[in-house]
Amino acid sequence: MTRQKPALTHIASFKGEPCSSAHLLAMRRVSYSFRYVQEVLYLKNSIPVCSSLEKESHIPAFPPPMKITRDGYRAWFTAQNDLGIKRYMAALGSDSYIVMIDPASFIDVIPFGAWPIDVAIIGRERNTVVASSGNLDPAILPLIHHETPLRLENRGIQYAIHPFPEMGITIVSWAPTAPLERSWYRQAFIWLPAGIVTGLLAAAFILRILRRLQSPRHRLQDAIDNREINVHYQPIVSLSSGKIVGAEALARWQQADGTFLSPEIFIALAEQTGLTEPLTRLIIETVFEDMGVG
Template identity: 35%
Template sequence: MNTQMLMLTRKSLLHHSIVVLVVLGIIAVATIPVGLMTYVAEKRAQVREYEALSLYARRGLTRIEMVYNNARDALGQMQQLTAEPCSDEYMADMRRVSLMHRYVQDVVTLRDRDYLMCGAMLGRFAHQNRLGKPSWEGPHYRVWLHAYDIEDTGKPMLMIADDTHAVLLDPESLVDVVVEDPTLSLSVVGTGTNEIVASWHNARPDFILKGYKESGKRQADGVYYITVKSAQLPIAVVAGEPSINLLRHWYAALQIWLPVGVVLGLAIAAGLLMYIRSRSSLVGQLRYAIRRRQLQVHYQPIVDLATRRCIGAEALVRWPQARDVMVRPDVFVPLAEDNQLIQPLTDLVLDLVCKDMATLLQLRSDLYVSINLAAIDLSTDRFCAVLKRTLAACSIEPQRIAIEATERGFMHAQTAVGIIQQLRQMGHRVLIDDFGTGYSGLSYLQTFQVDVLKIDKSFIDTVGTEAATASVAPHIVEIGHSLHLKMIAEGVESEAQAAWLVAHGVQSGQGWLFGKPMPAQAFLDYLNNERQRTRHV
């Protein structure tokens, strides 16, 4: 009696421990969105400040390039003067050029490219001093970030020169930018010399140079620095903002995103509870459905893009529930993979395809149906034997059944190579499904010697757009052409996408533009209607 009571007590404790662990796990998962939204609020504030500070820096850079272009225009007008250099008439023309250009402090004429002869405001130099080494020298202009004080003003000037003339600029004009926030700072740094050319009064030189070298980081002075480099001059603009501004914006963003995190956490907790309750039974339901052959196969047409004629279909498994509700494949297929049900599922799909399409594939030698294999199906020759036996039983030629394998199926590369070679020797075409979304590349294609590439829908969606992945589809098409492989574009939903694919030499397409996945009888009706349309043309 005592022993039984002890066992019951232990079972009760174990049960309660599991319940406690589950509850703690749900609470932990529910708090993740709160932390995530806090992180999102911080990142949003950082992005906002980064964009605002970058815009501010670009305004400073625009100002610099405007001053630079003003100086270049002055040098260009100096080239057009015809009077004798440093004559009275020439000096008058120099002053006119200097006064006509807002940011030019003085114009100087050079002899032998490096010697000062005369200035518009300073007149003729008694001693024609030689210029020092420039901070930067390009094909047409030379730049001195700290020219020695020709005008004896007590501060160095910025000098830009060609072979015969030079203009002097006040460095402060480079940072003469109006902003609404007085806590911001703006500085100009020479990229070749790592020295400060000009800066606002509130900028700290040591931290400016650190901020220039480590753009996008907060320095020890509590200021967040952004660097934008000029494409024309050897200088960069360094804009700074105190971190307290970022903290203020983070608090504002947190008031929006934190409630979202709380609501999301509660929703996830509720969903997780429902999932835990249904997960244990869902595997059993799937096992029962496979054993009782309660799954269905729908067929999505594959068409020749040039003629719009259907040349085949992809077999897609569906799990119907009561009241015409379907369990999504992205739910039950991973469940089958995790619970040793994927091979029975693949066998069932093959049986259903033969049942649905045997007569069609016997009569129509121009059609085929493709079947998806899982990674485990490519790890042994088990499915090859099943495929051969099943097709022989229903009198379907191997050419009428194509095999689709995702890139995940190549994880066991050495075994997969042999299985793919065996399938092709049996007469089946092998297609790589969702190409570009996994780990394979050119070397994989050369190794496996497949027949067709299927370009994933995510890349077709970006065709003709400015998305970051818009260049992937053309690259995949180039790979296909270089290896002389046929290509099928998945997820084609618009005529514009179809036209792009035809223009780039993609032979076949699959997507809602041509037809959604449909039951067997609907697919047969689809083919019949297509044949009738063809006869009337």
């Protein structure tokens, strides 16, 4: 209703003679300029005198309003119009004017792809369908008086019921579950095999990496790169003098469990895998560092 109230305010600013040519033109301009407004009526003592459609209105007096808004506007859901067409319209009025609004304009449904969604506006007082984009199951009408939002499924259709007690209406939206289920099955048919293949490829790739990391060659390569090969020194004693005349550098590779792998094993592995040169360089660099030569 926020767009209809400015229409009433605008036409109320007219200062000329009621139902004159200028007045009729002003009402027609409001009907043309304000979206959703189908007709503008001028009233005197709740009796329509003229409208944007007719110079002399023959509509009977409006009954007491079905609802009065907080800011004083009166509201009806009525089939009264100057064209004699039996079609219910929403009417919003001030003291001297009423604007007629097509209730279907309150509904703007955007379908979710191929999933049809319908919406209906229900008057809470009389269970009146004010506007609807589809045929609402009458069995749902007794549920519109819930004070809190409600979701339910009935006969393969999902319903969402949102009450607005302050406005005297309830909005119901519904959609069949079958298209969504078909979409789920279709998506599962497409993506489940793709996911399985992707998972198998990823598992094979990770397994290959793990095997590579656990291979003796790559373990030795990592130990050299991380300088995990330690050097221990064994003194060389002269048999004739009993004095220490030198030291022998012995390479040791400590394992994760704290044990040391025999040099005969990893040196032979280095020779077989082409890692003799980097292993020798590491041992020489470590000896020089221990001697303070850099």
